[in-house]
Amino acid sequence: xxxxxxxxxxxxxxxxxxxxxxxxxxxxxxxxxxxxxxxxxxxxxxxxxxxxxxxxxxxxxxxxxxxxxxxxxxxxxxxxxxxxxxxxxxxxxxxxxxxxxxxxxxxxxxxxxxxxxxxxxxxxxxxxxxxxxxxxxxxxxxxxxxxxxxxxxxxxxxxxxxxxxxxxxxxxxxxxxxxxxxxxxxxxxxxxxxxxxxxxxxxxxxxxxxxxxxxxxxxxxxxxxxxxxxxxxxxxxxxxxxxxxxxxxxxxxxxxxxxxxxxxxxxxxxxxxxxxxxxxxxxxxxxxxxxxxxxxxxxxxxxxxxxxxxxxxxxxxxxxxxxxxxxxxxxxxxxxxxxxxxxxxxxxxxxxxxxxxxxxxxxxxxxxxxxxxxxxxxxxxxxxxxxxxxxxxxxxxxxxxxxxxxxxxxxxxxxxxxxxxxxxxxxxxxxxxxxxxxxxxxxxxxxxxxxxxxxxxxxxxxxxxxxxxxxxxxxxxxxxxxxxxxxxxxxxxxxxxxxxxxxxxxxxxxxxxxxxxxxxxxxxxxxxxx
Amino acid sequence: xxxxxxxxxxxxxxxxxxxxxxxxxxxxxxxxxxxxxxxxxxxxxxxxxxxxxxxxxxxxxxxxxxxxxxxxxxxx
Numbered sequence: 001x002x003x004x005x006x007x008x009x010x011x012x013x014x015x016x017x018x019x020x021x022x023x024x025x026x027x028x029x030x031x032x033x034x035x036x037x038x039x040x041x042x043x044x045x046x047x048x049x050x051x052x053x054x055x056x057x058x059x060x061x062x063x064x065x066x067x068x069x070x071x072x073x074x075x076x077x078x079x080x081x082x083x084x085x086x087x088x089x090x091x092x093x094x095x096x097x098x099x100x101x102x103x104x105x106x107x108x109x110x111x112x113x114x115x116x117x118x119x120x121x122x123x124x125x126x127x128x129x130x131x132x133x134x135x136x137x138x139x140x141x142x143x144x145x146x147x148x149x150x151x152x153x154x155x156x157x158x159x160x161x162x163x164x165x166x167x168x169x170x171x172x173x174x175x176x177x178x179x180x181x182x183x184x185x186x187x188x189x190x191x192x193x194x195x196x197x198x199x200x201x202x203x204x205x206x207x208x209x210x211x212x213x214x215x216x217x218x219x220x221x222x223x224x225x226x227x228x229x230x231x232x233x234x235x236x237x238x239x240x241x242x243x244x245x246x247x248x249x250x251x252x253x254x255x256x257x258x259x260x261x262x263x264x265x266x267x268x269x270x271x272x273x274x275x276x277x278x279x280x281x282x283x284x285x286x287x288x289x290x291x292x293x294x295x296x297x298x299x300x301x302x303x304x305x306x307x308x309x310x311x312x313x314x315x316x317x318x319x320x321x322x323x324x325x326x327x328x329x330x331x332x333x334x335x336x337x338x339x340x341x342x343x344x345x346x347x348x349x350x351x352x353x354x355x356x357x358x359x360x361x362x363x364x365x366x367x368x369x370x371x372x373x374x375x376x377x378x379x380x381x382x383x384x385x386x387x388x389x390x391x392x393x394x395x396x397x398x399x400x401x402x403x404x405x406x407x408x409x410x411x412x413x414x415x416x417x418x419x420x421x422x423x424x425x426x427x428x429x430x431x432x433x434x435x436x437x438x439x440x441x442x443x444x445x446x447x448x449x450x451x452x453x454x455x456x457x458x459x460x461x462x463x464x465x466x467x468x469x470x471x472x473x474x475x476x477x478x479x480x481x482x483x484x485x486x487x488x489x490x491x492x493x494x495x496x497x498x499x500x501x502x503x504x505x506x507x508x509x510x511x512x513x514x515x516x517x518x519x520x521x522x523x524x525x526x527x528x529x530x
Numbered sequence: 531x532x533x534x535x536x537x538x539x540x541x542x543x544x545x546x547x548x549x550x551x552x553x554x555x556x557x558x559x560x561x562x563x564x565x566x567x568x569x570x571x572x573x574x575x576x577x578x579x580x581x582x583x584x585x586x587x588x589x590x591x592x593x594x595x596x597x598x599x600x601x602x603x604x605x606x
Contacts (some may be wrong), residue, residue: 166582301560316561321581324565330578333569350565386562 001041003189003275004228011038012279016214019283024206028180031283035185042148049116049147053109054182057157058175060105061164064098065171102165106158113154116144121367149189151364155314157182160196162318169196177204186279190272192290192310199287207284212492217282219488222506224274229514231471232268237515238458239264243427246437251444254437256455258420261427263472266295269308293479298411300381303419311364315357324353351383358382365426370434374425381418467513531596537570538592551591559589567595577602 001008015034019027039047071094079087120141127138160181163169172178181199242249242257249257273290280287294307304312323329329349337345355376362375401407421438428434449455456462481487491499538547541563545553553559559567567589568579577599579588588598 168582168585305557305560317581317584320561321565321584325568325579325581325584327578330569330572334573346566346569349569350562353565354562 001038003272004225004233007041016282019207020209024208027207028177028204031184032176032180035180035183035188038185039148039183039188043145046145046147049112049150050153050183051179052112053150053154053157054179055175056105056108057161057182058172058178060101061161061171061178062173063101064161064164067094067098067101068167070094098165102161105161109154109158113150116146116150118363118367119144152191152193153182153188155193155311155364159193159314159318163196169200172196172200180204184280184285186276187287190269190276191308192273192276192287193314194287194310199285202285205284210284213284214282216488216492217278217280219491219503220278220281221275222278222503222510224271224276224278225510225514226471226506227267227271227274227475229510231468231475232264232271233515234460234464234468235260235264235267237464238455238460239427241458246428246433250437250440251446252441252449253446254424254441256450257427258417258424261423262295262416262420263468265423267471267475293482295416296412296479297415298408299385299415300378300418301385303415304378304382311361315361319360320353320357323356324350329353347386351386354382355379368429369431370425370429373431373434374422377422377425381422531592533574534571534596534599535592537567537574541566547592551593553592554586554590564589571599575599575603 001011011034015030019030022030036047039050071090075082075087075090082090123139123141130138160169164171172181180203181194181196184194184199184203187194239257239260242253242260270291277287277289288310290308290310292306292309294303297303297306329352332352333345333349335345336348339345340348358375358379359372360375361378362371362373365371365374396402424434424438425431428437455465460468478487481490491502494502535547538545542558545558547553550556550558564584568584572578579598579602583598583602588594
């Protein structure tokens with residue numbers, strides 16, 4: 001059931017009706033039923049994966065909690081009789097038992113994810129190797145559909161499990177309450193990857209009907225649909241034309257494609273998240289923001305703090321930090337500082353951990369080499385800018401440009417262009433082709449296509465480009481306003497007729513200018529496939 | 531405490547670490563800085579700050595970080 005389908009709208013209407021008719025204490029149970037129903041609509045077999053991950057993580061967390069509780073109870077009784085060494089030994093033993101349970105659950109859940117997501121990638125690489133060594137045999141690919149949202153709910157469940165192990169959250173006792181945490185339908189297919197301590201604040205609470213809250217949530221849903229249907233799905237037509245005919249569209253077309261895809265992906269992904277957060281808000285549930293005006297970032301590092309925030313913090317908290325501060329890495333740190341000098345020695349271990357994170361981030365996005373290249377491309381740019389820091393420092397001491405508006409704008413444009421160039425790996429889905437297309441930017445001299453009307457042959461009429469241009473202006477304007485606080489709050493204090501015109505105008509825009517009908521298929525959100 | 535402030539100042543000489551209480555919230559320290567701090571702390575204080583201790587409340591101010599180091603030194 002796509003967010004942009006009529007079924008979903010009908011499903012939401014019915015859910016809202018029942019949700020606000022039910023006594024508050026039963027609301028979360030209805031949400032669980034609705035979430036499972038939503039998931040079942042993707043195919044009956046798929047829900048088994050969701051249930052397996054939920055059950056495995058639930059049981060493992062309970063076990064880890066029980067080991068911790070037994071240890072605390074024993075210590076409370078016997079603390080006085082034990083020496084400091086004995087206390088430490090007992091604590092270590094309990095932690096070790098907890099770690100074993102954690103590792104078993106991690107292995108199982110990541111194993112499921114690896115098998116369904118990466119088996120075919122492994123087989124095709126194996127086949128390439130066989131071919132290289134002139135082997136005759138070819139292994140056949142496995143016919144399996146990727147369970148909807150598996151990367152998202154697996155990561156969300158594992159963050160809870162690791163937090164229980166770390167003692168940050170208490171294990172949930174009620175299986176069904178926990179099941180709602182892993183399967184809450186608005187965020188099931190494309191995130192955000194919520195943390196238990198955030199979502200648990202409102203997920204199971206009682207939410208009596210409150211008109212302004214529901215309206216506020218639905219306003220955000222409408223804004224999300226505007227981004228997705230009016231902008232992203234319209235831009236998609238030109239992006240597809242450019243990518244599918246890569247032989248024909250080289251040089252300046254690649255540059256156009258970079259910018260078009262930057263707009264499409266932004267409108268698609270942030271629009272989807274607006275629908276997610278808006279639906280949750282209308283149900284009285286708070287989901288944390290996943291974007292913070294990422295295209296206003298002045299560096300790639302900053303961009304990754306503001307784009308798909310829940311994924312970035314997941315990798316930082318559960319991969320980057322544990323790898324960076326584990327004992328072998330600290331030993332490597334010492335060794336590197338002794339042998340490579342203080343400065344480089346200090347940075348090397350951080351770069352290594354960061355490499356692991358970006359490799360994992362790339363693979364998480366998809367089982368193919370182009371995503372690995374994309375991840376490592378991000379890593380290389382971040383490392384390079386880190387290494388060039390002294391040079392930047394000298395530049396800024398010589399020229400006093402930092403803080404000047406035009407320089408900030410330059411930094412913002414530079415970051416958008418760098419990120420857009422890296423995303424070519426995502427567009428062309430083929431590493432050598434991506435390099436060829438990128439190279440053509442500098443070798444093919446066809447920049448006139450921006451002025452001679454050639455871009456009108458990509459399946460979009462002048463009217464479409466006008467709508468996209470106005471849409472881009474609106475997105476930029478809203479983002480600029482957001483810097484000073486919620487735009488919806490500012491609209492809410494306007495006189496009623498003005499408010500009505502604004503929201504009804506947006507509704508009409510979605511209805512009349514949404515990309516529907518022939519030539520536009522109801523298209524999936526880009527992030528649904530990860 | 532002075533030794534900890536030295537570590538912090540070596541990363542960002544322009545920041546008044548003795549007073550700031552929003553080092554994480556205001557994004558003064560990023561993840562790379564935190565890892566550098568942890569390895570320096572391990573070297574100079576002999577305590578290992580494990581990943582689960584990397585929480586905003588432990589890194590928002592020099593005082594909080596110092597309290598964490600002392601707690602780890604005293605831990606049984």
